[in-house]
Structure formats: C-alpha cells, structure tokens
Amino acid sequence: MKKLIVALLFIFPLLFVACDKGEDETPAATPYNLVIPEGLPPMNIPSTNPLTVEGVALGKRLFYDPVLSRDNTQSCASCHLQEYGFTDPNQFSTGIDGIQGQRNAMPLINLGWQSKFFWDGGANGMESQVMGPITNPIEMHETMANVVAKLNANAEYPDLFKAAFGSSQVTSQNIMRAIAQFERILISGNSKYDQYMRGETLLSAQELNGKALFEDMEKGDCSHCHTMGSTFSDFEFRNTGLDSISVDEGRYLITLNESDKGKFKTPSLRNVELTGPYMHDGRFQTLLECVEHYNTGFHYSANLDPNLYFAVKGRMTQQEMEDVVAFLKTLTDMEFVNNPEFH
Numbered sequence: 311m312k313k314l315i316v317a318l319l320f321i322f323p324l325l326f327v328a329c330d331k332g333e334d335e336t337p338a339a340t341p342y343n344l345v346i347p348e349g350l351p352p353m354n355i356p357s358t359n360p361l362t363v364e365g366v367a368l369g370k371r372l373f374y375d376p377v378l379s380r381d382n383t384q385s386c387a388s389c390h391l392q393e394y395g396f397t398d399p400n401q402f403s404t405g406i407d408g409i410q411g412q413r414n415a416m417p418l419i420n421l422g423w424q425s426k427f428f429w430d431g432g433a434n435g436m437e438s439q440v441m442g443p444i445t446n447p448i449e450m451h452e453t454m455a456n457v458v459a460k461l462n463a464n465a466e467y468p469d470l471f472k473a474a475f476g477s478s479q480v481t482s483q484n485i486m487r488a489i490a491q492f493e494r495i496l497i498s499g500n501s502k503y504d505q506y507m508r509g510e511t512l513l514s515a516q517e518l519n520g521k522a523l524f525e526d527m528e529k530g531d532c533s534h535c536h537t538m539g540s541t542f543s544d545f546e547f548r549n550t551g552l553d554s555i556s557v558d559e560g561r562y563l564i565t566l567n568e569s570d571k572g573k574f575k576t577p578s579l580r581n582v583e584l585t586g587p588y589m590h591d592g593r594f595q596t597l598l599e600c601v602e603h604y605n606t607g608f609h610y611s612a613n614l615d616p617n618l619y620f621a622v623k624g625r626m627t628q629q630e631m632e633d634v635v636a637f638l639k640t641l642t643d644m645e646f647v648n649n650p651e652f653h
C-alpha cells in the first residue's frame with residue numbers, strides 16, 4: 311500500500327506536466343452549445359467533427375469568403391443567400407466563368423438531419439459535400455490544393471485553423487470540417503407552424519384546412535414524402551412526374567439504375583415561401599404552380615412515384631389548393647432568415 315502511494319505521488323506531478331504541455335501546443339476549442347428548438351429531434355453529429363465555437367466561426371468565415379473560388383470572386387453565399395433561406399432566387403446560378411448550371415440551387419436549412427446531399431444525392435456526407443461546389447467547373451472552379459495554398463499563405467487563417475482544430479497547417483479536411491460545422495447550425499425551428507405545435511399561437515381556419523389537406527391521403531397527400539416535422543421531407547429520391555422523359559436524369563446519374571431515372575431528392579419545405587423558384591430545375595415560380603402540378607399537372611412514366619400514379623387528377627378544388635399554399639407559408643421562419651449568427 312505504501313509503495314502504491316509513493317508511486318502515485320511520483321506519477322501525479324508528471325501527469326500534470328504532460329497535460330499542461332499538451333494544452334500549450336493545442337488549446338482545446340470551446341464546445342459549441344447547439345440549441346435544438348423544442349419539437350425537433352436530436353441531431354447526429356459525427357464524433358470526428360464535434361461542433362466548437364472556433365470551428366463554427368471559421369466555417370462561417372469560409373462560407374462568406376470568395377477566396378474559395380479560383381478568381382476570388384465567388385463565395386458559397388453568392389448562391390446561398392440567407393434572406394432566401396440560403397438559396398439563389400435565380401432559376402440557375404451563374405458560376406465564376408459566367409456559365410450556368412442546369413439545376414436550381416438548394417436551400418441550406420436543417421441539413422444536420424440529412425445524410426445525402428444535392429438533388430441526386432451525389433454526396434454522402436456533410437463534410438465531403440463541401441468539395442463539390444469548390445471544385446465544380448461551373449461553380450467555383452478551383453482545386454482543393456489551391457484553396458489550401460491560398461489559406462496557408464493568408465495572414466489570418468492559419469491562426470483560426472489552429473484555434474479550431476489545434477494545427478495552424480490548413481488542410482482540405484479541416485476546411486470541409488469547418489464549413490460542415492457552420493452548416494449544422496443553420497437550424498430553422500421557429501416558424502408559425504412550430505409555434506403552433508408548441509401551443510404558442512393559433513393557425514387560421516384556412517391554414518388549418520391546408521394542413522389537413524397536406525396530410526389527407528385522398529387529397530394533397532403531401533406528407534407521404536414531405537414528412538411533417540424537423541425537415542418536412544424523408545429525403546427519399548422520387549420521380550414526381552415533372553416530365554414523362556426527364557432531361558436531367560437525377561438519381562440515375564449516381565446509381566445507373568434505370569428505375570432511378572428522373573428521381574430527385576425530396577426537398578425540405580421549411581421556408582419554402584422564400585426559396586423559389588421551385589423544383590430541381592426551378593421551373594415553377596409560385597407555390598400554387600407546385601400544388602397544381604401535384605393536383606393535375608404530373609406526367610405518367612414507368613418511374614412515376616406510386617403515390618402519384620394512383621392519385622386522382624383534379625382531386626383538389628382551387629380553394630383547397632390555395633389552402634395548401636396558406637399552410638406552406640406557415641413554415642416561414644423570419645428569425646432564421648434574420649439570425650445575426652448566420653451572417
């Protein structure tokens with residue numbers, strides 16, 4: 311026993327010295343207190359990239375910094391504008407070379423509950439997705455190696471990376487980690503709908519009717535795919551009959567399964583009032599056009615989702631369609647679009 315105590319007395323100071331030294335080299339970043347609004351489920355955050363105050367701040371700075379593009383003119387925020395729910399109000403975004411893509415930009419809202427990104431689900435993680443727009447030739451058209459070199463040569467970034475990740479050596483992995491951390495805090499959970507669900511406010515008769523139609527399988531049948539709750543989507547890939555032959559083959563481009571032709575990720579409907587134009591190619595300008603599409607406009611094909619294939623065309627009256635639109639507008643969260651933490 312005596313021997314053990316002596317040994318402990320001897321070892322303890324050594325341990326403290328060792329810890330102290332380690333801390334000097336890599337000051338631990340401060341854990342970020344992510345507040346999930348009541349009514350939304352917990353978020354799965356990978357243990358390899360915990361949220362920290364320094365990491366989120368770095369991610370935000372990178373998100374707004376045009377240094378990520380080849381000619382230093384375009385940042386992520388050029389196509390993802392907070393006032394529009396972090397999407398682009400143009401049908402197609404224009405990249406640094408003046409070339410337009412063929413897809414409508416996507417809103418960045420409650421991404422932390424998703425696992426596949428882009429309209430075709432081509433990216434399997436929040437971290438790896440970041441590389442897509444940076445290296446995409448019609449978007450920021452830059453290489454990760456160049457971005458890393460530019461940031462390493464910058465007067466401020468190495469210190470910011472050190473504060474966030476413990477090393478002043480900028481790496482592409484830590485760029486992806488930081489931006490993913492910022493994306494995870496873009497949470498919307500204070501729309502009129504959320505307040506209604508928490509018993510803090512009432513919906514109008516029209517909004518309530520729209521909600522009922524949204525969930526009614528014989529009517530809107532929207533919640534089949536746009537699940538009520540944190541995201542208003544189950545994020546499955548589906549063909550909603552926008553065309554009988556799809557120009558953009560969507561999910562098929564990733565899986566090469568014939569049955570995935572014309573399938574796209576079911577988008578979230580949060581803040582949908584602000585995120586137009588709508589659909590993967592931004593073909594609809596208004597929410598009413600979207601509802602009309604599901605009511606009468608959809609086209610038949612082998613891949614058309616069964617929920618629509620068996621739906622009766624014209625099952626909603628004009629008034630009912632307008633009620634659904636009124637409900638969609640209860641998902642607008644002005645606190646989200648004005649949140650100073652996001653800009």
Ligand code: HEC
Binds near residue numbers: 387413
């Ligand atoms: C030139 C415009 C443009 C720029 C710049 C841009 N994006 Fe995008 N973003 C888009 C478009 C268009 C899509 C849809 C792409 C697709 O599905 O193929 C998209 C999709 C996304 C998605 C997928 C969202 C989802 O729900 O699946 C994320 C996340 C994203 N962008 C983040 C970023 C980040 C981070 C940056 C900066 C590193 C960035 N974007 C820069 C236009 C842009």
Ligand code: HEC
Binds near residue numbers: 549579582604617618
């Ligand atoms: C079979 C599943 C399914 C059903 C049912 C469904 N949706 Fe969708 N919704 C999707 C998919 C998938 C997309 C993306 C389609 C695309 O761009 O190709 C989408 C896109 C949308 C968009 C555009 C969002 C954006 O950001 O561009 C709106 C609005 C919308 N749906 C509302 C509704 C409403 C309202 C209903 C009920 C009347 C409904 N949806 C029923 C799967 C569905």
